[in-house]
Amino acid sequence: MNLAGSIFGSTIGRKIIIAATGVILIGFVIGHLVGNLQIFEEADRLNGYGAFLHQLGPLLWVARIVLLGSVILHIWAATVLTLENHAARQIKYGVKHTIQATLASRMMRWTGVVVLAFLLYHLAHFTLGFTSVATYKENLPLYTMVGDYRVAGFLAVKSGTQVLDVRSMVILGFQQPVVALFYIVAVGLLSFHLLHGADSLFQTFGWRSQKWAGALRKLVIVFCAIYFLGNLAIPGAVLLGKIPVAEPARAAARP
Amino acid sequence: MVAETNSNTISITLRVWRQAGPDAPGKFVDYPAANLSTHMSFLEMLDVVNDGLTLKGEEPIAFAHDCREGICGTCSCTINGKAHGPGHGVATCQIYMRAFRDGEVIVVEPFRAKAFPLVKDLVVDRSAFDRIIQAGGFISVRTGAAPDANSIPVPKTDADLAMDAAACIGCGACVAACKNASAMLFVAAKVSQLGLLPQGQPERDSRVLAMVNTMDALGFGSCTNQYECSAACPKTISHDFIARLNRDYLKASVRSAFKPVSSAAGGSG
Numbered sequence: 111m112n113l114a115g116s117i118f119g120s121t122i123g124r125k126i127i128i129a130a131t132g133v134i135l136i137g138f139v140i141g142h143l144v145g146n147l148q149i150f151e152e153a154d155r156l157n158g159y160g161a162f163l164h165q166l167g168p169l170l171w172v173a174r175i176v177l178l179g180s181v182i183l184h185i186w187a188a189t190v191l192t193l194e195n196h197a198a199r200q201i202k203y204g205v206k207h208t209i210q211a212t213l214a215s216r217m218m219r220w221t222g223v224v225v226l227a228f229l230l231y232h233l234a235h236f237t238l239g240f241t242s243v244a245t246y247k248e249n250l251p252l253y254t255m256v257g258d259y260r261v262a263g264f265l266a267v268k269s270g271t272q273v274l275d276v277r278s279m280v281i282l283g284f285q286q287p288v289v290a291l292f293y294i295v296a297v298g299l300l301s302f303h304l305l306h307g308a309d310s311l312f313q314t315f316g317w318r319s320q321k322w323a324g325a326l327r328k329l330v331i332v333f334c335a336i337y338f339l340g341n342l343a344i345p346g347a348v349l350l351g352k353i354p355v356a357e358p359a360r361a362a363a364r365p
Numbered sequence: 366m367v368a369e370t371n372s373n374t375i376s377i378t379l380r381v382w383r384q385a386g387p388d389a390p391g392k393f394v395d396y397p398a399a400n401l402s403t404h405m406s407f408l409e410m411l412d413v414v415n416d417g418l419t420l421k422g423e424e425p426i427a428f429a430h431d432c433r434e435g436i437c438g439t440c441s442c443t444i445n446g447k448a449h450g451p452g453h454g455v456a457t458c459q460i461y462m463r464a465f466r467d468g469e470v471i472v473v474e475p476f477r478a479k480a481f482p483l484v485k486d487l488v489v490d491r492s493a494f495d496r497i498i499q500a501g502g503f504i505s506v507r508t509g510a511a512p513d514a515n516s517i518p519v520p521k522t523d524a525d526l527a528m529d530a531a532a533c534i535g536c537g538a539c540v541a542a543c544k545n546a547s548a549m550l551f552v553a554a555k556v557s558q559l560g561l562l563p564q565g566q567p568e569r570d571s572r573v574l575a576m577v578n579t580m581d582a583l584g585f586g587s588c589t590n591q592y593e594c595s596a597a598c599p600k601t602i603s604h605d606f607i608a609r610l611n612r613d614y615l616k617a618s619v620r621s622a623f624k625p626v627s628s629a630a631g632g633s634g
């Protein structure tokens with residue numbers, strides 16, 4: 111068999127696809143969270159960051175295509191394997207028994223599906239503006255940068271530049287309790303997905319062994335907890351009124 | 366002094382999957398079994414129940430067994446949903462009635478996997494494992510007189526690991542216990558026991574590729590890294606071997622894709 115055949119055509123190969131795309135997606139969600147936490151600083155930070163990402167132009171598109179491709183491959187491989195796994199045991203046991211499989215590992219398909227549903231909604235909300243149209247960034251007054259936004263010391267967005275007010279969009283979005291709640295539930299389930307996934311991928315790549323499996327498990331638990339709390343902080347703080355929105359944006363959002 | 370006998374007796378209800386043949390409909394049937402010595406093995410209990418059935422002119426329960434000492438891997442069934450029953454690191458034949466409570470309903474089912482078609486009652490056909498072994502093929506060793514000891518150096522740790530893998534008795538409990546009816550632990554053990562040793566190197570890549578392809582083609586599921594297999598294994602074979610198998614498979618795929626082939630090998634001119 112050729113290389114593509116042994117990766118796409120075998121069960122182990124498809125697991126490796128899930129793990130490799132999982133690593134890309136984990137890298138993304140970490141970066142995404144760290145970027146978003148700038149919402150706790152002055153408005154220049156998140157808005158400058160948003161403008162900087164859009165300035166990347168073709169690079170941004172490369173990242174988007176890699177991410178989209180990863181999501182598609184991840185779901186494709188997971189779906190094919192799940193169907194095969196169901197076919198491999200057509201007659202179920204009368205008594206169902208689990209010795210040590212974790213709850214997170216048994217819920218992967220469900221947590222994955224909810225994360226996918228959330229992902230689509232999230233894109234419709236903040237990237238495409240299909241929902242919450244009134245508070246979509248392009249419908250809010252532009253934000254004028256107070257200072258320079260620098261990335262690794264380099265000037266990215268100059269003081270005085272007019273940029274999209276993504277920060278207000280996020281805050282106004284999360285001021286709707288249902289939106290904030292869905293976000294919290296979804297990142298909770300994503301963290302739960304990773305409670306198995308981030309551990310499991312080491313086994314899939316063949317790097318895990320009993321010698322350090324215990325340490326890896328603890329590391330993954332700590333990572334998932336930090337990831338969840340970091341994500342909880344944003345809608346949580348908005349709901350508690352800790353991050354007020356600038357007046358022009360609020361006025362514009364009023365129906 | 367004569368050893369004290371602490372033999373108790375218990376009475377149980379056996380709820381067994383009965384199915385006359387591969388295409389016949391199957392169902393659970395209850396059989397009460399009274400006054401069983403707790404020193405009796407689980408298979409002896411089945412013998413007793415079967416004696417009763419035979420006397421009544423009923424068809425005895427078909428179950429697979431051979432050595433009855435945990436080394437052949439023939440005894441295959443799940444007891445209360447667990448492959449090889451309530452023990453840890455033991456096969457069904459090493460389960461004793463003291464592991465059960467008086468009055469308990471014990472549910473006994475055949476191993477469930479598409480790749481292990483049912484033959485009768487609790488007996489399934491596990492020859493799919495044989496086909497995986499066949500796909501593994503031969504190893505290139507010098508035959509003839511026994512070689513000198515230690516003529517091929519093998520690190521002790523590798524030898525020990527290879528022996529751990531070689532403890533696999535091919536019973537199929539890993540498949541039965543796996544949520545996906547995957548044979549990964551079996552294949553991992555068989556691939557590793559040779560892959561860890563110098564004698565297994567010449568065919569290492571072709572072996573892992575062929576065994577995994579055969580495993581897939583036979584309709585086993587895939588691994589979701591939940592480790593039910595190693596927990597049910599009567600030889601407590603570690604799922605570390607599955608990690609090793611994944612790594613071996615990936616390396617072999619890459620190597621076989623890029624390794625040059627001798628032009629003479631083709632034979633066409």
Ligand code: HEM
Nearest residue numbers: 128129132135136188218222223226307308310311314589
């Ligand atoms: C940001 C989104 C996601 C991330 C970061 C992520 C991450 C991961 C990781 C790291 C793994 C482990 C791979 C391995 O076992 O080696 C995994 C497995 C899996 N994921 Fe995702 N995933 C995401 C979204 C999804 C979605 C949307 C679905 C389904 C619709 C999904 C379904 C699955 C399934 C079924 C598995 C296999 C579980 C198993 O083998 O037990 N995931 N994911």
Ligand code: FES
Nearest residue numbers: 433437438440458
């Ligand atoms: S009968 Fe041989 S292992 Fe149980």
